[in-house]
Amino acid sequence: MHVRPIDPATASVSVHVHMEDPESLCGKAQPTMVVKGHKGWSLLEVAMANGINIEHACGGVCACSTCHVYIEKGEDQISESTEAEEDRVExxxxxxxxxxxxxxxxxxxxxxIHMRVPSWNRNAVKEDAH
Ligand code: FES
Incomplete structure (x- = not known):
C-alpha cells in the first residue's frame, strides 16, 4: 500500500486516535491525537501519514489482521465492513x-471518527534480518 501524503490545507475529516501504547506507536507520550484525513482514505493511511505506526503486514489488501483497531465513535462515517474483512478480522x-x-x-x-489502537497492534509481525 502506498501511504499518500496529507495536504493539511485540504484535509477536512477529524480522526481522534486513542493509543494504548503511544510511545511505541507514535514515539510520544501522548495517548490521544487528533489528526486530519480525507474522504476516500483508509484509517490506516490517515494514521501512517500522521506518524502513527499501525502494523500492516499485508500492505492493506485485507490479507492479514495486523491493522486491527477499535472504532469507538463514528462508525457511520466510514465504509461498512465487507464479508472478506469480517472473515479476516475474526x-x-x-x-x-x-x-x-x-x-x-x-x-x-x-x-x-474515534479509533483506538491497541498496544498489541504494533510489531505484530517482524521480518528476520537478512
Ligand atoms: S494491513 Fe489491513 S488486513 Fe493486512
Missing amino acids: EAPGLQRNSRLSCQCMIKGDGP
Whole structure:
C-alpha cells in the first residue's frame, strides 16, 4: 500500500486516535491525537501519514489482521465492513463488536471518527534480518 501524503490545507475529516501504547506507536507520550484525513482514505493511511505506526503486514489488501483497531465513535462515517474483512478480522486478537481492519475503513463522512489502537497492534509481525 502506498501511504499518500496529507495536504493539511485540504484535509477536512477529524480522526481522534486513542493509543494504548503511544510511545511505541507514535514515539510520544501522548495517548490521544487528533489528526486530519480525507474522504476516500483508509484509517490506516490517515494514521501512517500522521506518524502513527499501525502494523500492516499485508500492505492493506485485507490479507492479514495486523491493522486491527477499535472504532469507538463514528462508525457511520466510514465504509461498512465487507464479508472478506469480517472473515479476516475474526483472526485478530482481542476481537470486539467494534473491531475493524483499519486498511478497510474508508472515510465517507465528515467525521469525527474515534479509533483506538491497541498496544498489541504494533510489531505484530517482524521480518528476520537478512
Ligand atoms: S494491513 Fe493486512 S488486513 Fe489491513
